[in-house]
Amino acid sequence: MDRIGRLRATIEKRDFFVVYQPIVDIGTRTVHHLEALTRVEGMPSPADFITFAEDVGLIYDFDLLLTQSVLDTMHAHRKEPTLPDVAINLSAKTLMSPIFLRQFLAVTEPYGELARKLLVEVTETVVVTDIAKLNEVLQKLRAAGFRICLDDVGAGSTSFQSLYGIQADFAKIDGHFVRGAVNNGRDMAMLRSIVDVCGQLGLGLIGEQVEGPEHAQLLTELGVPLAQGYLYSRPSRDFAYFAKDWAKMAGTGGKVLRKG
Numbered sequence: 001m002d003r004i005g006r007l008r009a010t011i012e013k014r015d016f017f018v019v020y021q022p023i024v025d026i027g028t029r030t031v032h033h034l035e036a037l038t039r040v041e042g043m044p045s046p047a048d049f050i051t052f053a054e055d056v057g058l059i060y061d062f063d064l065l066l067t068q069s070v071l072d073t074m075h076a077h078r079k080e081p082t083l084p085d086v087a088i089n090l091s092a093k094t095l096m097s098p099i100f101l102r103q104f105l106a107v108t109e110p111y112g113e114l115a116r117k118l119l120v121e122v123t124e125t126v127v128v129t130d131i132a133k134l135n136e137v138l139q140k141l142r143a144a145g146f147r148i149c150l151d152d153v154g155a156g157s158t159s160f161q162s163l164y165g166i167q168a169d170f171a172k173i174d175g176h177f178v179r180g181a182v183n184n185g186r187d188m189a190m191l192r193s194i195v196d197v198c199g200q201l202g203l204g205l206i207g208e209q210v211e212g213p214e215h216a217q218l219l220t221e222l223g224v225p226l227a228q229g230y231l232y233s234r235p236s237r238d239f240a241y242f243a244k245d246w247a248k249m250a251g252t253g254g255k256v257l258r259k260g
Helices: 001-010 046-055 059-076 100-117 130-143 161-167 175-180 186-202 214-221 239-249
Strands: 017-027 030-041 086-091 119-123 148-155 171-174 204-207
Touching: 001 030, 001 119, 017 059, 017 175, 017 239, 030 059, 030 100, 030 119, 030 148, 030 239, 059 119, 059 148, 100 148, 119 130, 130 161, 130 204, 148 161, 161 186, 186 204, 186 214
Parallel strands: 030 086, 086 119, 119 148, 148 171, 171 204
Antiparallel strands: 017 030
């Protein structure tokens, strides 16, 4: 109960912050969009925070608050020359809530067209027993102008069943296979299979955990155009850095700087 109380206080007081990590076009090394990642002071693992919020039924409130927080940041930088699109992680549990869609649209509507720069990144689809129902919600979001990305494809949280049952715009390949495929034939076989299936389904592909040039080279050889990882940039609280510096680098072939 004490832990639930601290979690509720964190949400009510907005006692968290957001960092941003770029998803990069491997060929041009320029930003495609950013991913918003949650950080909580005094909690080393954001995953533990999110998992606990899901377990006690508070993830719904937190996901809506995160959406508003990211939109507030984007609105504050709306006059930047190139305002990047931003992916927000929404739990599948949140998406399956019967009142989610109405509440989400109520949160985003005041921001007008700015809200359409959001991508909804779906996490933990393994918890969903009714993939068809989840897909129905996601198609309503797409009809409203939001793009959908499936997270951790290939891992247990986003299975091939989810890929088959959900119409999305992007698929993010689990970093385990991206890193492992360099030296492991089994990981390479899995990675090739994921790339092939996603390609057949018309999904834009993003490789996670790209930490070295060998990972980027492997993705390029497999036809994966987008990547995310420390090779390009660490997550940063400085949203303006990406809004301004990326705009200057766009079309110039400039390399992404690591930013802590």
